[in-house]
Amino acid sequence: MQPISTALCSFGMSGRVFHAPFIAVNPKFTLYGVLERTKNLAQDKYPHIKTFRSLEDLLADDAIELVVVNTPNITHYEFAKKTILAGKNLIVEKPFTATVTEAEELIALAQQKNVMISVYHNRRYDSDFLSLKEVLDSGVLGEIVEAEFHYDRYKPELSEKVHKEVPTGAVGSLYDLGAHLIDQAIQLFGTPDAVFADIAAFRPNSQVGDYFDVKLFYPSHRVILKSSYFVREPLPENILHGKKGSFIKTKADVQEQDLQTGKIPNAPHWGIEPDADKGILHTEKNGVVVKEKITSLKGDYMLYYDAIYDAIRANKPVPVSAKEGMEVIRIIEAALKVTKKKEWYT
Structure with missing residues (x-):
């Protein structure tokens, strides 16, 4: 080798x-x-x-x-x-x-x-996303009607990294956090037919977007992508609703936290979530309504x-082609264009 x-x-x-x-x-x-x-x-x-x-x-x-x-x-x-x-x-x-x-x-x-x-x-290798994809691929929820993904935090202060707060190209939470959510949505559902978006800045003196609400339109369902820097109480960050049932999952991948504390990514039990963060599946199996917790898959950026x-x-x-990366940018550009035009009815 x-x-x-x-x-x-x-x-x-x-x-x-x-x-x-x-x-x-x-x-x-x-x-x-x-x-x-x-x-x-x-x-x-x-x-x-x-x-x-x-x-x-x-x-x-x-x-x-x-x-x-x-x-x-x-x-x-x-x-x-x-x-x-x-x-x-x-x-x-x-x-x-x-x-x-x-x-x-x-x-x-x-x-x-x-x-x-x-x-x-x-983030394609987060335990959250891998578990969500497994549930979706299993078909246990039936035909999907709505999916909602969040990347929230409570961080009202401006970043110490000046380049993150200067309104230049590729700056703002839609590029930083939204890129993850958009890529995951495309991996699950493909390229949407249309995009609607609302992007705003709510932090004091912020010159770049720190809030977004992006809606992706597909023929049979809708996907909602949201992020805000003013979410002190965490919400479920992964939500799937199908015609047979729902799946709700917190954002619980442990890899970033472990890496920040200096843990080595080849350590035993790497990428395994705590049991308390299991997702909730509420659906129908063989004509019987069931509500159960689902053990998450192992996350692994390696x-x-x-x-x-x-x-x-x-x-x-x-593993991720440049063309796939470009499709994420294409949706970001569409979201920015829609927000700038403010094309909605009042």
């Missing part, structure tokens, strides 16, 4: 929590280097790695085979384009780009340069990186 030499473009929360731990413990990869312009935080934690002070120096290193573009949203296009032109395979953090036009250009360029490109939609290895070494499909 030939490990894939990998470099990160930053070592903020994304690099420190969601990428480096999985690359470092997976024998299929080597954490070779990290781009940090002034600090050495990555090298303090992983002494064997190389620290780069510029993207140009990182891309010039022939030892690097895979680059993770995990910089601020607005820089994804620029960093990804330079990485592709350097002939490196790449993973781009979600959201893929700010616009569909940028995404289309990167996809075409990657095909021209024959490099692998994937978007890091890791599945994404294992699939990346197979894509590079065995030419298998990437």
Whole structure:
């Protein structure tokens, strides 16, 4: 097995929590280097790695085979384009780009340069989503009428990261949090026929959207995606209603919390939810109405990186294609357009 030499473009929360731990413990990869312009935080934690002070120096290193573009949203296009032109395979953090036009250009360029490109939609590997998908695929709810997914938090203060609060492209909760929900909705139900949205800013002095209510229209059902920074009491974040029954599930994936506390992603019992967070299934089976708790599936972001290895070494499909990442941006752009026009009746 030939490990894939990998470099990160930053070592903020994304690099420190969601990428480096999985690359470092997976024998299929080597954490070779990290781009940090002034600090050495990555090298303090992983002494064997190389620290780069510029993207140009990182891309010039022939030892690097895979680059993770995990910089601020607005820089994804620029960093990804330079990485592709350097002939490196790449993973781009979600959201893929700010616009569909940028995404289309990167996809075409990657095909021209024959490099692998994937978007890091890791929430496909949350225990919540995997469990929800299993219930949906089982058909136990009958034909779906309505689905509602939330990504709420209580965080009324502005972010300390200034770039998250400046009204530029790819900024705001629809790009940051909504991208996860939109990707999951597409995975479950496909591309919608139409989009309606309401995006607002409710935090004091906020210049970017911190609230959204997006409705996706399908021929036989509706999907509602919501997020607010003013939800102190958590709501069920996954709701399915079918013609035979309902399934309700809290957001309980433990991976991010465990990663934040320094737990290693190959530890025993990784990604297993507490029993208290089992989903509730209320439906009809064989003519009998039943209400029962459903044990959640195991969450595991490592599945994404294992699939990346197979894509590079065995030419298998990437776990999240750039075209799939682009479809998320297409819906975000539609939601922004609808909100701007305010096309509703009064």
